[in-house]
Amino acid sequence: MTIAHASRTDWTDGPAPSTSGEWIARAGEVAAVLAVDAAERDRAAKTPYAEIGLLKDSGLVTLLGPAGHGGAGQDWPTAYRVVREVAAADGSIGQLLGYHYLWNWAARLVGTREQWERIEADAARHRWFFGGAVNPRDRDIVVRDEGDTLVFDGRKTFSTGSKVSDVTVLEGVLEGTDKHVFAVVPSGSEGLTFHDDWDNIGQRLTESGSVTVSGVRAPWSDALGYVDKEFRPRVYGTLNVPTIQLVFVSFYLGIARGALETGLAYTREHTRPWLHGGHERAVDEPYVIDLYGDLTAKLWAAEALADEVAREGLWFHLNPDEVTPRLRGEHEVRVAAVKAHATDVALEVTSRVFEATGARSTASRYGLDRFWRNVRTHTLHDPVAYKRREVGVYRLRDEIPEPTWYS
Template identity: 40%
Template sequence: MTAEQRLPDVSGAQPLFEPRLFPADFGNRTAEVERLARRLAETAVERDRAGGSAPKERELLRDSGLLSLAVPQQYGGQGVAWPEIYRIVRYLAAADSSLAHLFAFQHLQVATILLFGTPEQQRHWLTRTVQERWFWGNATNGRDTGLALSRREDHYELNGSKSFCSGALGADALVISAPRGSNPEDRVFIVLPSQREGLVINQDWDGFGQRQTDSGTVQFEQVFVDSGELLGPVGPSPRTTLRACLSQLILTQLYLGNAQGALDAALRYTREQSRPWPASGAASASDDAFIQQRYGELWLRYRSAVPLAEQAAQLLQSAWEKPALTAAERATLALAISEAKVVAVRAALGITSQIFEAMGARATSSRYGFDRFWRNVRVHSLHDPIDYKVRDLGHWLLSGQGPTPSLYS
């Protein structure tokens, strides 16, 4: 079934989010993105309540034609710049943060192959990604050292497990990482088909937010790995450390998408359903001066965060296009992403919790699902402590030294 058959025509429909506040302009991809976001939004509340996996919605992502955005044109992909990909992630996250997470991590795995794979590996895996319409998952949690890669006579073998494996369930292929030794920072990336014998993907993710990201555990028992399935050889360089930057900026977009979704939903509810407080003297909730002030404050938080994310995305694109990135250029990028992420986390947590003060008690009814925005941000913002991002910024201000590249910076 084609994307046109699965996704309805919305050319004459009202925009999903208020365009005056949240414009949806993705060039010649705007219609596809809007169709996809609309379909995801239709069942987002019910699916969030149910948890588990969302195979039908994953197929919507596949059928949208947007999974090949980051694949270079030479391999049959669309070769879209990162700032546009990030804007699409943010927009989809406003509709359904879990599926936006899966969508974004698809492009992170593509980027991993581009950063660490040989030209032949890139051609092989990314051409298949486009031709076979693959969905990628991951088992790359760097802090989880429960997976061991061992050398055998003519191949390698994986034994152990990985946790927080977003997108693994239902994926066609996986990007996996395993430590080379005792240092978790020194790891090798591996690409495997998800149906490889001895590989078991568990449906055991039970976080109270991001509930349909398929982020459970993956177990490996004597899993065969051909030497050609180890990405590389690639030595450490400022360019290869861009993977952490890409990942951190994905998280930033998810936070801002939830903030956008929460603001849009709350504004609509206030206009259409909220009642003015008796002491306000206002004819409607929209005329209540305190509610107006509340929304003004929340809007300022959102508007302050978005430009930082956009600026960081532009810097990342510039770094991505450089054949030889310097350590200083990489540090400048990492600092910009830290700024964007910290401000986005704080803005999103504040917005997604304080909308209720503007909407009132009736808005806490479970049928609306407004709490999902806060739960999504709260769970995902714990991915790595923002305190360390703030410390990096302070250290740079005092010493002039940028952050040391790591799994999270």
């Protein structure tokens, strides 16, 4: 079944999933649909309206939403696994789903209780898909205070989700200050223009191009975490970086698994034994067996570490008022470790799988190269060396990283 034939009735005829395992299985069903024409869609690089429709129809977009408003009420470890499942079939859609979960959760991380309860309820009820124009490294959006209204002006280099989103998380700096402001606005807002300039070698369907923000207005009441125009910080709010990095880990490992499974299937069906090896089947070649054993062991180990760190992180989301700088810092170190390891493993798996599949597997019709292109593109998001540095400094000097936009 292709995306074009995946209708709402495929998932609405029976009861909705109710457990973590059932939702992960639902993600597997979505992945099976995406996998059918993933290589073709990667080459076409068209705006993934149908793919986002699939995520909505399956219910995956409301995974973290409150059950009382139509959401699934699931937790972050489940969300990470769901992202991993989807990314195994299509890395771009896995990233979009992971970012959606992050932007949906941004109100809870940064906002007041009234704000996040309202946003999460509306998002679950209407099955909103979230995009984000957030790139805090550059102060490229200025926010003006006009009484009861905030006005956003500027440009963001990246805006993942852009045209396929229902709402967008905007971020800018309040004029004349160093205060960052986040607000959720309709993606169809006047003055919000998404550009078709995402032309990278990987993650081609993520709609991560630039956006121009010209006079986009939002009420002060929508400025997340602000009360009477003053921001009220919480240590829990600094969990945005560990959470987003675990999302990255999830789709890196998902993409790696997709490459490995695709390679295994190709080797079983198409790879020829080396003419001087003395074997009649490629699956009997010692070097092929060793390679798949090596890559599988490394991937399984990385997945196990990711799952363990995700479970550790759940405590912070369940106990937001008990988060301390020290606990947060130690968790960030663990996240940095799994991010560094997942990056290395994903790059190795997606590259070395060709050693087992052989020269003919490089034909474009198989699309085996997309896995490496996807991982290589996104793992450049922030230098992995600095993740290893966080771990090394903690181990050597017992120093935790200071919360920044990247640590």
